Amino acid sequence: MTPAARLSAAIDILDRVLAGNSAEQALTNWGRASRFAGSGDRLAVRDLVFAAIRCRRSFAALGGAETGRGLVLGGLRDAGVDPGPLFTGQGHAPPPLTEADSLPPTELPDLVALDCPDWLAPPLRAALGADFAPVMAALRARASVFLRVNSARISREGAIAALASEGIAAQPHGLSSFALEVTENARKIQSSQTYLTGLVELQDAASQAVVQALPLRSGQRVLDYCAGGGGKTLAMAAAGGLQLFAHDANPRRMRDLPARAERAGVRLRLLETADLPRHAPFDLVLTDVPCSGSGSWRRAPEAKWALTPARLAELCRIQAGILDRVAPLVAPGGHLAYATCSMLQAENSAQIAAFLARSPGWLLQSSRLFTPLDGGDGFFVAILRRNP
Ligand SMILES: C[S@@+](CC[C@H](N)C(=O)[O-])C[C@H]1O[C@@H](n2cnc3c(N)ncnc32)[C@H](O)[C@@H]1O
Secondary structure: OHHHHHHHHHHHHHHHOOOOOHHHHHHHHHHHHHHOOOHHHHHHHHHHHHHHHHHHHHHHHHHHOOOHHHHHHHHHHOOOOOOOOOOOOOOOOOOOOOOOOOOOOOOOOOHHHHOOOHHHHHHHHHHHHHHHHHHHHHOOOOOOOOEEEOOOOHHHHHHHHHHOOOOOOOEEEEOOOOOEEEEEOOOHHOOHHHHHOOOOOEEEEHHHHHHHHHOOOOOOOOEOOOOOOOOHHHHHHOOOEEEEEOOOOOOHHHHOOHHHHHHHHHOOOEEHHHHHHHHHEEEEEEEEEOOOOHOOOOOOOOHHHHHHHHHHHHHHHHHHHHHHHHHHHHHEEEEEEEEEEOOHHHOHHHHHHHHHEEEOOOOEEEEEEHHOOOOOOOEEEEEEEOOO
């Protein structure tokens, strides 16, 4: 495909996304119908689509319309590329520019330029203070690819060498002593032997830092209450010597976890909700709760535009319910770790303050907010201790 034909493909896919399809679904449908597209074309079109969703507000302003065409046009202008030579209408190129593709305003309002929904600006400013603008700007770009070195099997230096022998460049990242940032050939990872034999896992660096903040000790009984695909479960397992249990309200989300655990060479047990009281108490319960995902809008940018005040309030109710349900599962003197991939206070510090206010016998031991300025996704973790 020519660069202009890739733009046309992105325009069609974005029109479907704007009509309500998910980006993944629209990309899959386009891929099935476009056998002529090679792997390089597919990756390039995917990048165009996700960049346009991340920067939907500013690209629409720069392109003159919130349409597939407007977003792609705005993306080119944002990158300082003259769209004229690409929008020619020849071959599979988008139709030529017209009066309707009006020139962009010379200066965009701040929240438009930062791709921030208006209603989210006050709570994000409250949470981020002086970091508000830099964080929102960082969320306009693609996230780095990070790996977690399976320290039970290989050292960080050994993993870097193993990846290098397969043409993948990676370097240590400061957020966690097991984190690597991939600097070249990230797209080769999932077919590499280093990954397939369980020496490394794909996991955001801040997600790894959250696990490193947990007070894990050998011999403990540990429950990952919202295990999902098990990213944090496996990272905890790497600490070694734990009796590890995984649970999720939607057990199908854990369907790949046994195979991933086997590949990583770790043992864990999946628990149904009804079995939890029988296996309690636990020395540590991690609740990596469902949240707005405001810290991971680089990876899942549709969520930024889909979030509403009503959905945020609903998520806060779910989070409070989870805290209340898991608290009795923690042994006296044990810990409850609460984590979100959100930067909003309502889901983080305010949620913890409300729990402490209604739950005698608990105290806050530590908490930390990570933002994309630390390198990884935005995350929050609070460690609570139950009185002995
Ligand atoms: C943020 S994801 C977990 C991600 C996972 N810990 C990881 O690191 O890969 C949140 C998970 O919570 C689960 N969940 C939602 N409501 C829940 C509830 N009431 N109780 C337990 N899990 C719940 C969801 O199914 C989802 O898998």
